[in-house]
Amino acid sequence: MATRRCVLKCGSKANFFHLPKEEHLKTKWLQFTIPQKYSPSLVLCSRHFEDDCFLNAIKLGFASRLILKEGSVPSVFASASSSVSQPMDGPMRVLVTGGSGLVGRAIERVVKEGERREGEEWIFLSSKDANLVSAEETRSVFQKHRPTHVIHLAAMVGGLYRNMRQNLDFWRDNVHINDNVLYMSQEFGVVKVVSCLSTCVFPDKTTYPIDETMMHNGAPHESNYGYAYAKRMIDVHNRACFQQYGLRYTAVIPTNIFGPHDNYNIEDCHVMPGLVHKTYLAKKEGKPLEVWGSGRALRQFIYSVDLARLFVWVLREYDEVEPIIASVGEEDELTIKDAVDAVVEGFGFKGEVIYDTSKSDGQIKKTASNAKLRKYLPDFKFTPFKAAVKETCDWLTANYDIIRK
Amino acid sequence: MRVLVTGGSGLVGRAIERVVKEGEGREGEEWIFLSSKDANLMSAEETRSVFQKHRPTHVIHLAAMVGGLFRNMRQNLDFWRNNVFINDNVLQTAHEFGVVKVVSCLSTCIFPDKTTYPIDETMIHNGPPHESNFGYAYAKRMIDVHNRACCQQYGRRYTAVIPTNVFGPHDNFNIEDGHVLPGLIHKTYMAKKEGKALQVWGSGRPLRQFIYSLDLARLFLWVLRDYDEVEPIILSVGEEDELSIKDAVNAVVEGMEFKGDVIYDTSKADGQFKKTASNAKLRKYLPDFKFTPFKAAMKETCDWFEANYDIARK
Numbered sequence: 001m002a003t004r005r006c007v008l009k010c011g012s013k014a015n016f017f018h019l020p021k022e023e024h025l026k027t028k029w030l031q032f033t034i035p036q037k038y039s040p041s042l043v044l045c046s047r048h049f050e051d052d053c054f055l056n057a058i059k060l061g062f063a064s065r066l067i068l069k070e071g072s073v074p075s076v077f078a079s080a081s082s083s084v085s086q087p088m089d090g091p092m093r094v095l096v097t098g099g100s101g102l103v104g105r106a107i108e109r110v111v112k113e114g115e116r117r118e119g120e121e122w123i124f125l126s127s128k129d130a131n132l133v134s135a136e137e138t139r140s141v142f143q144k145h146r147p148t149h150v151i152h153l154a155a156m157v158g159g160l161y162r163n164m165r166q167n168l169d170f171w172r173d174n175v176h177i178n179d180n181v182l183y184m185s186q187e188f189g190v191v192k193v194v195s196c197l198s199t200c201v202f203p204d205k206t207t208y209p210i211d212e213t214m215m216h217n218g219a220p221h222e223s224n225y226g227y228a229y230a231k232r233m234i235d236v237h238n239r240a241c242f243q244q245y246g247l248r249y250t251a252v253i254p255t256n257i258f259g260p261h262d263n264y265n266i267e268d269c270h271v272m273p274g275l276v277h278k279t280y281l282a283k284k285e286g287k288p289l290e291v292w293g294s295g296r297a298l299r300q301f302i303y304s305v306d307l308a309r310l311f312v313w314v315l316r317e318y319d320e321v322e323p324i325i326a327s328v329g330e331e332d333e334l335t336i337k338d339a340v341d342a343v344v345e346g347f348g349f350k351g352e353v354i355y356d357t358s359k360s361d362g363q364i365k366k367t368a369s370n371a372k373l374r375k376y377l378p379d380f381k382f383t384p385f386k387a388a389v390k391e392t393c394d395w396l397t398a399n400y401d402i403i404r405k
Numbered sequence: 406m407r408v409l410v411t412g413g414s415g416l417v418g419r420a421i422e423r424v425v426k427e428g429e430g431r432e433g434e435e436w437i438f439l440s441s442k443d444a445n446l447m448s449a450e451e452t453r454s455v456f457q458k459h460r461p462t463h464v465i466h467l468a469a470m471v472g473g474l475f476r477n478m479r480q481n482l483d484f485w486r487n488n489v490f491i492n493d494n495v496l497q498t499a500h501e502f503g504v505v506k507v508v509s510c511l512s513t514c515i516f517p518d519k520t521t522y523p524i525d526e527t528m529i530h531n532g533p534p535h536e537s538n539f540g541y542a543y544a545k546r547m548i549d550v551h552n553r554a555c556c557q558q559y560g561r562r563y564t565a566v567i568p569t570n571v572f573g574p575h576d577n578f579n580i581e582d583g584h585v586l587p588g589l590i591h592k593t594y595m596a597k598k599e600g601k602a603l604q605v606w607g608s609g610r611p612l613r614q615f616i617y618s619l620d621l622a623r624l625f626l627w628v629l630r631d632y633d634e635v636e637p638i639i640l641s642v643g644e645e646d647e648l649s650i651k652d653a654v655n656a657v658v659e660g661m662e663f664k665g666d667v668i669y670d671t672s673k674a675d676g677q678f679k680k681t682a683s684n685a686k687l688r689k690y691l692p693d694f695k696f697t698p699f700k701a702a703m704k705e706t707c708d709w710f711e712a713n714y715d716i717a718r719k
Contacts, residue, residue: 031475031581077478077479165558166558167553167554167557167558168551168554168555168557168558168559169558170554171547171550171551171554172493172497172551175489175493179486179489183486216532216533217531217532217533218530218531218532219530219531225550225553225554226550226554229547229550233485233543233547236485236539236540236543237482237485237486239481239539240481240482240484240485240539240540241482243481243482244479244480244481244482244483245482
């Protein structure tokens with residue numbers, strides 16, 4: 001007898017049900033199966049029926065034969081209890097897009113230093129390997145590597161001024177990159193994709209602390225709405241993909257990341273790499289360190305190496321489609337001045353530190369809650385801030401010539 | 406002006422075609438109405454070809470992947486992706502070909518699910534849309550994001566309109582999939598033909614603002630020619646002209662000259678009781694615009710449906 005398949009292409013191996021004979025009921029089943037092709041012998045598997053449609057009360061996953069009550073109508077489009085993806089042959093093959101960036105390099109390091117498991121293959125891509133804005137090039141790279149998992153970090157990013165001037169490019173290029181990676185992943189049967197969002201895409205007008213449920217509750221900040229909406233749409237894509245196909249693609253939302261291999265361009269970069277670079281130059285040139293703002297603004301910082309460990313955990317164990325904030329807790333919020341002091345100590349800088357209070361502080365507080373992370377990993381230890389900053393300063397000093405600046 | 410109208414064979418496209426033909430078109434203007442037969446706008450290459458062929462100076466962008474409640478609920482990914490492709494292709498190609506103005510079509514159904522009323526043009530992005538069609542809703546919202554970003558980066562003044570409930574000839578009259586008025590018209594036609602009662606779902610009490618496709622078409626032309634903002638504009642009758650579903654049923658019954666029983670099946674959901682949109686912005690620009698009286702518009706639509714039953718989309 002030919003192997004039967006659920007008409008919704010589930011991959012179930014048992015518990016199939018034929019179309020009912022009664023016309024009215026049959027019509028309802030067929031409505032449910034649209035747009036799949038009609039065949040009089042099509043079958044639906046048990047995943048698409050609510051539990052109370054079965055005569056035998058307990059729904060067991062494998063061998064038990066379930067008996068469907070007469071008059072039952074399917075109503076569950078995608079299985080909520082298990083991933084509707086191809087069975088995996090062998091260990092993970094993980095493709096990391098944006099592999100040469102701040103987070104990508106950190107993941108490469110933690111994988112090398114112990115996180116890799118027997119037989120796993122980790123491939124780190126950069127823009128040299130493929131232009132992910134192009135669907136064809138993305139397809140080629142998936143064809144070449146045939147990953148089972150993807151960590152998707154690649155994006156068009158930029159500092160405040162570039163964002164403000166090019167919102168259209170930031171919107172379009174990132175939507176294309178994200179759609180290409182997420183869609184090819186689906187086409188190539190990738191079991192799981194973990195993408196990277198950011199607390200900067202959250203609503204501009206909001207209450208604090210922000211949490212994972214609040215991302216779409218209002219418009220993002222004017223300065224980078226193109227980038228922000230493109231990132232938010234990763235979450236929309238993930239939810240729609242789950243609803244239509246049962247795939248559990250998800251995303252991580254870090255706060256302020258810092259570490260080696262960052263973008264240290266003083267015009268363009270974020271606050272920590274900017275401080276690190278400026279202090280290096282101040283020390284080298286025997287000048288004072290000029291810090292913009294009063295130093296009173298509060299931020300949550302996460303070391304790239306800690307974030308990398310969390311990315312690997314999310315890839316392996318985090319089963320939700322809703323994203324997860326990856327950050328130290330509210331109790332570990334630091335002022336910019338705390339950060340300055342740590343960088344000064346990290347370099348052993350002895351010169352003057354001047355706070356230019358004519359420059360804007362930006363937001364005073366943008367506290368994110370890490371309650372969800374703590375629910376899953378109550379004992380996760382973040383690298384102590386000063387030690388992480390010291391490592392970053394040492395790395396910059398040793399690699400100054402090759403840093404992105 | 407050489408105007409390209411995507412989605413030209415649909416409810417709104419056909420209405421624009423008619424008003425252009427019946428006097429709204431101007432000397433020397435060229436109007437080209439595209440349908441999916443002419444190009445698959447989900448493909449960047451096919452979109453480019455159609456722009457190369459026609460070289461429009463203006464675009465009215467109505468084409469979209471649309472569907473009823475059930476199809477949306479099941480295929481949110483397809484509704485999201487396909488509409489983002491269509492919209493990105495049309496808007497980006499228009500920009501590359503130096504199109505002076507694009508007017509796209511949004512909908513009040515993409516607004517935030519949790520909101521205060523009446524809704525206005527500033528509120529589109531203030532919260533998530535309804536769960537049932539979030540793919541479609543976000544794709545439409547992103548037209549506004551694209552327009553704003555394109556203005557900010559290149560100075561283009563592409564914009565969009567936001568109609569409320571549109572009705573008229575050439576609609577999708579499929580009872581399962583169609584919207585409330587075409588559904589009612591088709592059901593009344595069938596009830597009349599089969600000598601049965603007309604069954605209306607719900608209590609008939611919810612309120613809606615309806616806009617006749619021909620009135621919408623005239624307003625589209627005004628937006629194309631004279632509305633200069635990038636922020637979209639709601640096109641609707643005012644709050645004072647909100648009608649109950651029962652009012653609509655009565656107008657359809659009168660329009661079809663239906664003499665049978667009308668039964669309200671109150672076991673079926675009413676949907677939202679009120680989803681009032683403000684047309685204050687429209688009234689600021691066009692205080693004297695006259696909408697076709699509802700009963701007359703309904704009669705025209707019913708007459709069209711009866712005369713064209715065989716070719717109507719259903």
